[in-house]
Amino acid sequence: MALTTDQVARIAHLARLQLPSDENLRVTESLNNILGLIDQLQAANTQGIEPMAHPLDATQPLRVDRVTELNQRDAYQSIAPAVQDGCYLVPRVVE
Amino acid sequence: MTLHTLTLADLALGLERRDFSSVELTQHFLDRIARYDSAANGGLNSFITVTPERALAQAVAADAARSNGTAGLLSGIPLAQKDIFCTQGVKTTCGSKMLDSFISPYNAEVISRCDAAGLVMLGKTNMDEFAMGSSNETSYYGSVKNPWDVTRVPGGSSGGSAAAVAARLAPAASGTDTGGSIRQPAALCNLTGLKPSYGRISRWGMIAFASSLDQAGPMTQTAEDAALLLQVMAGHDAKDSTSIDHPVPDYRASLNDSLQGLRVGLPKQFFGDGLNADTAALIHAAIKEIEKLGATVVEVDLPNSGLSVPAYYVIAPAECSSNLSRFDGVRFGHRCENPKDLEDLYKRSRAEGFGAEVRRRIMIGTYALSAGYYDAYYLQAQRVRRLIKQDFDIAFQHCDVILGPTAPETAFALGAKQEDPIAMYLQDIYTIATNLAGLPGMSIPAGFVSGLPVGLQLIGPYWSESKLLNVAHRYQQVTDWHRQLPTAFA
Numbered sequence: 001m002a003l004t005t006d007q008v009a010r011i012a013h014l015a016r017l018q019l020p021s022d023e024n025l026r027v028t029e030s031l032n033n034i035l036g037l038i039d040q041l042q043a044a045n046t047q048g049i050e051p052m053a054h055p056l057d058a059t060q061p062l063r064v065d066r067v068t069e070l071n072q073r074d075a076y077q078s079i080a081p082a083v084q085d086g087c088y089l090v091p092r093v094v095e
Numbered sequence: 096m097t098l099h100t101l102t103l104a105d106l107a108l109g110l111e112r113r114d115f116s117s118v119e120l121t122q123h124f125l126d127r128i129a130r131y132d133s134a135a136n137g138g139l140n141s142f143i144t145v146t147p148e149r150a151l152a153q154a155v156a157a158d159a160a161r162s163n164g165t166a167g168l169l170s171g172i173p174l175a176q177k178d179i180f181c182t183q184g185v186k187t188t189c190g191s192k193m194l195d196s197f198i199s200p201y202n203a204e205v206i207s208r209c210d211a212a213g214l215v216m217l218g219k220t221n222m223d224e225f226a227m228g229s230s231n232e233t234s235y236y237g238s239v240k241n242p243w244d245v246t247r248v249p250g251g252s253s254g255g256s257a258a259a260v261a262a263r264l265a266p267a268a269s270g271t272d273t274g275g276s277i278r279q280p281a282a283l284c285n286l287t288g289l290k291p292s293y294g295r296i297s298r299w300g301m302i303a304f305a306s307s308l309d310q311a312g313p314m315t316q317t318a319e320d321a322a323l324l325l326q327v328m329a330g331h332d333a334k335d336s337t338s339i340d341h342p343v344p345d346y347r348a349s350l351n352d353s354l355q356g357l358r359v360g361l362p363k364q365f366f367g368d369g370l371n372a373d374t375a376a377l378i379h380a381a382i383k384e385i386e387k388l389g390a391t392v393v394e395v396d397l398p399n400s401g402l403s404v405p406a407y408y409v410i411a412p413a414e415c416s417s418n419l420s421r422f423d424g425v426r427f428g429h430r431c432e433n434p435k436d437l438e439d440l441y442k443r444s445r446a447e448g449f450g451a452e453v454r455r456r457i458m459i460g461t462y463a464l465s466a467g468y469y470d471a472y473y474l475q476a477q478r479v480r481r482l483i484k485q486d487f488d489i490a491f492q493h494c495d496v497i498l499g500p501t502a503p504e505t506a507f508a509l510g511a512k513q514e515d516p517i518a519m520y521l522q523d524i525y526t527i528a529t530n531l532a533g534l535p536g537m538s539i540p541a542g543f544v545s546g547l548p549v550g551l552q553l554i555g556p557y558w559s560e561s562k563l564l565n566v567a568h569r570y571q572q573v574t575d576w577h578r579q580l581p582t583a584f585a
Contacts, residue, residue: 010150011461014461017458018439018442018443018445018446019446026268031459033517034459038405038409038463039405043404044475044479046478049482050478051474051478051480051481055293055557056532056557058337061333080427091437092438
């Protein structure tokens, strides 16, 4: 299942990674090498085998629905690239 | 002064006897870091950040606790922390440009537990970017030199931790292991490295790469030290929903147990063509030594182990593509200059902040999870993951511990595999299966090929850390490979 450069451009967009067009061919080649390795999985007989998401098949623990976190907005925003009036600043989204 | 050749157990004794203070000890290691580690002066580059002020303050507090009788066993002993553990008020980079400006507002649970035990943090060690690599060469902060041969890699991703302890710039260090990142660098640098069972140590504040595989652990000079450090790190933490509430035994209590009757399993898949012949000879010699201690050897079969690398390179990138979506240039981390709109901000911040290997894995993961490919890649990999776990379940019906090589070869030259991701991935061919199965694995020194260390790998059933430490400790009582130091740093 080799990828084309168009598919790689699409994947980069989905991953929100800028991919300059002059790098696309090199990246495509590199991803296809890895997919070549991964494609060995297709030969495995997994008929009737349940996918395994956790080694102990554990499920998420539940807790009482109660506020446990302190408000640390100032501490967290002190390391943000751009903030104003307690909000994170990003380029205008709605004109 | 030979303080740096002492183990954690020796140092604990020395502090207890007042042979030296924690401040003296801490200054000794800070001096060694200053002397040997500066990349600008051709040093090892094993630390990204050294924290002398924090360390000396902790040392003063440890000495005070010692005087007033409130010191714990390890109070005042220095150690290095992998730069993947968030450390409040300290730069925490995960080896990435993305986090070059990140001063963590909170402590990882591992940091909190080490602080509470009175351990003194010397600094944060270098690592492959976001722990993705097997040579430490993907770090934004430059590669790390192997103290055994400074033209070679220390392994990865915990390469800085491994090099720092191997050169005795720290008596011990923390590491993390997603596919071999504690065990392979431990093997390449002649250390004892333990990846515990998944869920044994809290992942809270440990920057996530592949959440279902990541596990922290100790990197030390001896199995006894690994037991001491694991004791501090292990235990349930409600803040990590994947932390398991399972009793923590006294890991030192069983170190000297007899190995009489121990059943050792050797998987034929671990001794195939890919294994360097000289490495294989040392592994067989180490197994003979363990047989002399009373163990019997049986052959076991791990028929699907050849699929562990392919399965891993679906599952780990899939989880990484999800985990690393948090790095968006908005709330913390790198942000590009003059974004023209929000999408541009995301795309350029991420392309500039992440290195080539991280971008590659994010894209593989994004593809494997995308509509139309999810079943063929992600679900198939998870099914293979179960087959791999079932192989271990069956093998452990016939043996108590599995032995084999940690890595297929000794440390390779800096740059040798940098342009060939597949060759790099195959470094972890013997270690990845244990992460997929969630099992504990360990690497211990087993000899040298042309002056370069070789690691023996031990794998056990879930929660068998005590047994692995026991086997390793007994082996270390009758061998002295783990006592060897690189001469330039003696």
